[in-house]
Amino acid sequence: MATPSNAVRLAQVRKKFGAVPALDGLDLTLAAGETLALLGRNGAGKSTAINLLLGLDEPDAGRVELFGGPPHAAVAAGLVGAMLQDARPIPRVTVGELTAFVASTYPLPMRPAEALALAGIAELAARRVDKLSGGQAQRLRFALAVTGNPALIVLDEPTAALDVEARRAFWRSMRGYAARGNTVLFSTHYLEEADENADRVVVVDRGRAVADGTGEQIKQRVGGTLVSFDLAGRGSEGLRSLPGVTAVEIRGDRAVLRTGDSDATVVALAATDRVRRLAVTPASLEDAFLTLTAGTRPQGEGPPSGEPAGGAAAGGAAGSAAPHLEVSR
Numbered sequence: 001m002a003t004p005s006n007a008v009r010l011a012q013v014r015k016k017f018g019a020v021p022a023l024d025g026l027d028l029t030l031a032a033g034e035t036l037a038l039l040g041r042n043g044a045g046k047s048t049a050i051n052l053l054l055g056l057d058e059p060d061a062g063r064v065e066l067f068g069g070p071p072h073a074a075v076a077a078g079l080v081g082a083m084l085q086d087a088r089p090i091p092r093v094t095v096g097e098l099t100a101f102v103a104s105t106y107p108l109p110m111r112p113a114e115a116l117a118l119a120g121i122a123e124l125a126a127r128r129v130d131k132l133s134g135g136q137a138q139r140l141r142f143a144l145a146v147t148g149n150p151a152l153i154v155l156d157e158p159t160a161a162l163d164v165e166a167r168r169a170f171w172r173s174m175r176g177y178a179a180r181g182n183t184v185l186f187s188t189h190y191l192e193e194a195d196e197n198a199d200r201v202v203v204v205d206r207g208r209a210v211a212d213g214t215g216e217q218i219k220q221r222v223g224g225t226l227v228s229f230d231l232a233g234r235g236s237e238g239l240r241s242l243p244g245v246t247a248v249e250i251r252g253d254r255a256v257l258r259t260g261d262s263d264a265t266v267v268a269l270a271a272t273d274r275v276r277r278l279a280v281t282p283a284s285l286e287d288a289f290l291t292l293t294a295g296t297r298p299q300g301e302g303p304p305s306g307e308p309a310g311g312a313a314a315g316g317a318a319g320s321a322a323p324h325l326e327v328s329r
């Protein structure tokens with residue numbers, strides 16, 4: 001069977017839970033063979049999108065397709081494996097038994113031992129699943145997701161609650177599976193994980209995709225460089241209209257300008273004699289993420305775990321409502 005080039009397609013997908021719009025016109029496509037990270041803070045809509053694309057729920061509006069057809073058809077054909085946040089393997093069976101059982105429900109599975117090796121837990125085949133550590137259980141869930149030899153695996157926050165070492169090992173396994181030509185979609189709060197392990201990153205905010213590209217492209221899109229300097233008591237008027245500047249943030253007496261053309265910005269600043277303690281630094285992916293989701297975090301809610309609390313968030317990019325945003329540090 002010829003596989004269509006898009007493994008996943010969500011078009012203008014909407015989903016409400018009561019009055020809460022979990023997805024608000026989400027567009028997302030994923031080419032066969034690609035690894036894509038869905039990046040967003042808590043409540044952005046990532047799990048809702050994943051549930052819809054696995055056919056576990058229906059959208060209120062819009063289209064959801066896997067391999068050119070409805071999700072249930074792709075799932076029934078064994079094309080999809082998933083690792084969801086709240087899945088708990090049944091106790092009192094061994095790792096090997098459970099993997100063999102799950103493999104037997106797929107039309108063209110890999111050998112259970114191969115799935116366990118891919119997940120890095122070959123030596124645990126005889127261990128009861130309720131005796132596994134958190135990290136081992138997570139890797140078993142990965143083995144179960146791949147044992148059917150699916151063309152697409154969907155991983156909802158697969159490294160939540162893993163320590164640094166377990167995370168590294170997990171991503172090695174994931175990349176091993178992707179390197180076989182498979183398609184991978186994973187959700188995460190962790191910017192570095194998205195940047196390091198995905199070909200493409202889609203930033204989801206309030207149920208919509210607010211950025212789509214490589215980590216590098218996303219950084220570029222929100223203004224690749226930060227130019228900062230001391231105001232030395234002078235006001236911030238006119239800074240937003242300097243060449244290249246896309247956003248301005250004032251932190252106490254210091255101004256931080258996000259710019260797409262740092263040379264032009266610095267030359268213009270020098271002409272106005274505002275170069276005290278001048279610093280030019282590349283924007284990080286954290287900066288980009290905070291900018292893209294600026295002003296949307298519910299009051300009193302801190303950054304998701306693993307995200308830095310700081311960063312130079314500034315409004316004005318990506319249609320943000322706040323052109324001039326103060327960020328408490």
Ligand SMILES: Nc1ncnc2c1ncn2[C@@H]1O[C@H](COP(=O)(O)OP(=O)(O)OP(=O)(O)O)[C@@H](O)[C@H]1O
Nearest residue numbers: 017020021022040041042043044045046047048049
């Ligand atoms: N079954 C449900 N009933 C009511 N509200 C829901 C339900 N599922 C999701 N929501 C709401 O929809 C919004 C999106 O939730 P979702 O779980 O998709 O976000 P997420 O990006 O996966 O978040 P997290 O990173 O915390 O898992 C949230 O406001 C959430 O409270």
